[in-house]
Amino acid sequence: xxxxxxxWAFSDTDRAAVYRAIQTRRDVRSHFRPAALPDEVLFRILxxxxxxxxxxxxxxxxxxxxxxxxxxxxVKVSFDRENARAAENYEGERHELYQSLKLEGILASAVNxxxxxxxxxxxxxxxxxxTVLDADLFSTCLAVQNLWxxxxxxxxxxxxxxILAPNDLARLLGxxxxxxxxxxxxxxxxxxxxxxxxxxxxxxGERIAVDTLVHRDRWGHPYKHSDDTAAQPLPESPEPPx
Amino acid sequence: xxxxxxxWAFSDTDRAAVYRAIQTRRDVRSHFRPAALPDEVLFRILxxxxxxxxxxxxxxxxxxxxxxxxxxxxVKVSFDRENARAAENYEGERHELYQSLKLEGILASAVNxxxxxxxxxxxxxxxxxxTVLDADLFSTCLAVQNLWxxxxxxxxxxxxxxILAPNDLARLLGxxxxxxxxxxxxxxxxxxxxxxxxxxxxxxGERIAVDTLVHRDRWGHPYKHSDDTAAQPLPESPEPPx
Numbered sequence: 001x002x003x004x005x006x007x008w009a010f011s012d013t014d015r016a017a018v019y020r021a022i023q024t025r026r027d028v029r030s031h032f033r034p035a036a037l038p039d040e041v042l043f044r045i046l047x048x049x050x051x052x053x054x055x056x057x058x059x060x061x062x063x064x065x066x067x068x069x070x071x072x073x074x075v076k077v078s079f080d081r082e083n084a085r086a087a088e089n090y091e092g093e094r095h096e097l098y099q100s101l102k103l104e105g106i107l108a109s110a111v112n113x114x115x116x117x118x119x120x121x122x123x124x125x126x127x128x129x130x131t132v133l134d135a136d137l138f139s140t141c142l143a144v145q146n147l148w149x150x151x152x153x154x155x156x157x158x159x160x161x162x163i164l165a166p167n168d169l170a171r172l173l174g175x176x177x178x179x180x181x182x183x184x185x186x187x188x189x190x191x192x193x194x195x196x197x198x199x200x201x202x203x204x205g206e207r208i209a210v211d212t213l214v215h216r217d218r219w220g221h222p223y224k225h226s227d228d229t230a231a232q233p234l235p236e237s238p239e240p241p242x
Numbered sequence: 243x244x245x246x247x248x249x250w251a252f253s254d255t256d257r258a259a260v261y262r263a264i265q266t267r268r269d270v271r272s273h274f275r276p277a278a279l280p281d282e283v284l285f286r287i288l289x290x291x292x293x294x295x296x297x298x299x300x301x302x303x304x305x306x307x308x309x310x311x312x313x314x315x316x317v318k319v320s321f322d323r324e325n326a327r328a329a330e331n332y333e334g335e336r337h338e339l340y341q342s343l344k345l346e347g348i349l350a351s352a353v354n355x356x357x358x359x360x361x362x363x364x365x366x367x368x369x370x371x372x373t374v375l376d377a378d379l380f381s382t383c384l385a386v387q388n389l390w391x392x393x394x395x396x397x398x399x400x401x402x403x404x405i406l407a408p409n410d411l412a413r414l415l416g417x418x419x420x421x422x423x424x425x426x427x428x429x430x431x432x433x434x435x436x437x438x439x440x441x442x443x444x445x446x447g448e449r450i451a452v453d454t455l456v457h458r459d460r461w462g463h464p465y466k467h468s469d470d471t472a473a474q475p476l477p478e479s480p481e482p483p484x
Binding site for chain 1: 248249250251255256257259260261262263264265267269285286288289290293294295297298299300301303304305306307308309313327328331332340343345358364366367369370371373374376377380383384386387388390391392394395396397399402404405406407408414415416418424425431432434435439441442446447449450452455456457458459460461465467
């Protein structure tokens, strides 16, 4: 690898900043501060989402910024109902652990953002959306991750509330028939970005070793590489919160 | 906004690096260099993907690194067939423009990576995957975007080839029944990250003004904000490629 070949790489410090956003991003539920999110910051984050790749450059997303307390309360009611239903999937200690988990910040966060997908945008023949019709939903998820990482860099926490009925969201937000909710996000400044995911610290699940997830050429053939490669952590700038 | 409230924000330069990755990331098809991708770089990028959020911390993704020429040639055959079929969706000038577009870098890139989703991972009751069963596919897309941005910071181009039949990929890569391909990506060093998306430069589509995509509280109510907010571009560090 010569420097010439890799002339488009970021500087070490800039690269480390990108990895730090990726590594220290959290799904935030319980550390929101009440402080408002300035429009200036919100729009930087939404513009970052809008710069995601999309199938056929269709940009199928919209962003519904939900500040209204009545709408949020109604969304919370939907969450409570679906969450009670979901809790019944677990028994014994697992049920108790589930009940103890904080899984949303709908009312505690500064603002909610519903990221939707307009399934009609770009017309009937979106370039590249022919073999996989859900490619527009996938594009919308790429926008969500841009949003999440930009927010992290801004010091803004994001939590995805997935325990919601899409029909409830569509009704509460007045979505047209051709528009579906993909992600319901809670955004706000935080008291903490936890060092590890909440569900890992709570003992609900463990981080899988990435090595076991990498195959060579075909499924089930482990990708063998030097031990040095396996051992290295993500590059991370050591800068503490200032 | 006091500094105290926003104590988790990145420094201005680190924040700009994150925005630069987001803004200068491209869907690369025609600018790949033949140079190999070192394992060290590849695994940093895959580790970044693995640090994406996932529903119930299920981490449903796997990464099949396809270097083998026979597999790649077979994937290219699938692309050629599906692309010919897709071209029939367009007529006249639009058809000619479609035919002129370069939509894949399967053989020209250093390596291909198929990102899959194991729909059985985490068992029958993944936390948060109750109202939307495709939440595992959505998580896998978040991992793809992490991969894409990490690659940009490394100076590595990524192109998502969506014009492929999932059944072909599943067969060629030997996927078990419970594992589906989500993204087929081409990775490699590049001669160029184009200043704008290929499809925009080719006149296939235009960037939508983000303002028109932001609603307040309910669909169809424009989010009004100060003109200053609307006008500001993403913060970007001016550092040229070194």
